[in-house]
Amino acid sequence: MNIKILVADDEKVMRELICDILQNQGYETVVACDGEEAINLFKQEEVDLIVLDVMMPKYDGWTVLKKIREYSDVPIIILTALESERNEIHGLTSGADDYIIKPFSYEVFVARVNVLLKKQIRKKSQVLNYKNLQIDQLSCKVFVCEKEIQLTNLEYKLLLYLVENENIVTSREQIFLSVWGYDNSQTTRTIDTHIKVLRAKLGVCGDYIKTVRGIGYSFSKEE
Amino acid sequence: MNIKILVADDEKVMRELICDILQNQGYETVVACDGEEAINLFKQEEVDLIVLDVMMPKYDGWTVLKKIREYSDVPIIILTALESERNEIHGLTSGADDYIIKPFSYEVFVARVNVLLKKQIRKKSQVLNYKNLQIDQLSCKVFVCEKEIQLTNLEYKLLLYLVENENIVTSREQIFLSVWGYDNSQTTRTIDTHIKVLRAKLGVCGDYIKTVRGIGYSFSKEE
């Protein structure tokens, strides 16, 4: 899932600064230079959040806020240079979700954006993607070539452990300790058996799990 | 609709000031004088928002925030006397929804509280719609194929929790903590029993509640 943020500000420098910050966070940005453009863009793009400057040509920020709130609950952050309490209250009571005064600190800005994107971020950050293999940690579902495969809980945990240690060779002992909580690797072939089943279930992605003879296993999507 | 706000602050003066402000707005308040009390009260009362002071005996605000976030998304405002950017960032990234520095202005405080409550109310007044299943959160009525079904209070809360976490696998422990306020999942089959009844009452929608063996349950209208 890609998160898209609409940035509306008439000053080029500010616009680019904000976009840079957001892109650094891995978000996609769409820019508007005036109120009218902001409203139009919002209608045609699927936007997850709006950063809205108050002073803009055509429509000012307040007007844009009001118009968008007539039909959408999208989170909106109001940006302004005016440090006035009146303004802040006005912004918040007109339906804004947050209110930030310029100049703002990078970190606080990012933190406040992230609070409003909490749900989307949660979803996004829980999906692991490896070519034909996707692992959704929220629904605990695993997909190979877009098709869901059924793993048992243990198989799922084992796969997750290997994936979390991508490109790192882990011994059977380490795997046992991390996934099972105890070590039984000296006497049994338990892990090998599960790896076998896992590879089979992963189908074309089965060989992402590499055997490192004499040591253990490692997950790597390379060839 | 009745809105209840939990105010946690060890200073009596501040506590009463905040409660006065909130009661003026027509909100009901519950007060806690330390972190432990805050957590306990939250578990037993149905709270719509928490105002949380950082410096408190027993558990400080950060700890309370963290503990509550383990099982609840309730809006939380952090209050602090320390004007420090580090703190604000810490608060916001630890799961707070807003951060207010003391001393604050009456109006700004009210505005920020109202923003969070507005969202909450909007969320709570939605009719949830899943194919043949409708849940009217205002009247707490549930319909399957247009026909109302009778759920007990507990069954309703359980269903709502599962629905709010659509497509997310939740463990019995999480369900217990979120719905009951304590965990009893290790020793009893209480949840399974309620799930059974719920499925039966949901009729054709019964299989929206999926069992995820080894982990817990998840709500999903898919197939």
Add this chain to the structure above:
DNA sequence: TAAATACTTTACAGATTTTTCACAGAACAT
């Protein structure tokens, strides 16, 4: 207070998952 309703606990069967084990086959060293 009695009756009805709601909720929790318990025990157990059936289903599924996990482990074990013996052996076959591959990789490696000499």
Add this chain to the structure above:
DNA sequence: ATGTTCTGTGAAAAATCTGTAAAGTATTTA
């Protein structure tokens, strides 16, 4: 090439987990 070591495999045994009924406890209603 040969023996040794290590890994893959299939099937059966063991362990675990869930659904369910039924009984017990608590709470609400009349």
